[in-house]
Amino acid sequence: MGCRIMVVEDEIFVATEIEYIVEELGHQPVGIAADTASAFSLAPFADIALVDLNLKDGATGREIGRRLAEMHGVTVLYMTANPSQLGDGVPGTLGVLPKPVAEDELKDAVRFTVAHRMTKDGVAPRRLRTF
Template structure:
C-alpha cells in the first residue's frame, strides 16, 4: 500500500488532498505544514506532495530535495509558483501548478504511484516533469 505525505500549510487544501488520496485507496500518512514535521515523517512515506511556501517560509524546495535524496521518497511539488523551481530539483519528479482540480490531482498521484512501481507510466498533461526522476535536471 502506497503511503503519501501532504506537505501543505493551508489546512483546507491539505485535508482535501488527503481526502482524494484516501478515496484513491492510498494511505494518507499525514499533513506536514513545515520542514520539521515533514522530515519527522520522512521514513514512513513512499510519495510526497510538497508545496513550496510553508509555515516556516520557503522551505518546500529543500524538503522535497531531502525527502527524495536522503529518504528515497518520490516527490512531486504542488505550487502556485512553479518558476521558483527553475529547471527542477535533483531527485524529484516534477511540479503540478496550482490551482489544481481534483482530476489533475488524481492523475498526478496515479502517475507518481505507477512511476514508483514501473517506468511505463504516462505523465498527465498538467504535470511538468523535470527530467528523469532520481537523476536530476538536464543542463
C-alpha cells in the same frame, strides 16, 4: 493499501482535501506536514510526498523535497502556485503540478506518481511537468 503518501502543505483545508483524494484512490495518507520539522518527522513513513513550496517556515518546500528524495528515498511531486520557483527542476524529484488543481487533475497526478514510483513508467498528465 497502496502507497503511503505525505502531504507537505500549510493550508489545512487544501491539505485535508488532498488527503481525502489520496485515500479515495486507495492509498494511505501518513500525515500533513506544514513545515520542515514535521516533514522530516513523517519522512520514514512515506513512499510519496506531495510538496508545496511556501510553508509555515517560509519558502522551504524546494529543499524539503530534495532532502526527502535524496535522504529518504521518497518520490516527490511538487504542487505549487509558483512552479517557476523550481527553475529547471530539483535533482531526484519527479516534477511539479501547478496550482490551483482540479480534483481530476490531482487524481491523475497521484496515479502517475504512484505508477512512476513502482515502474518508472507512465505518461504524465497534461499540466504536470516532469524534471
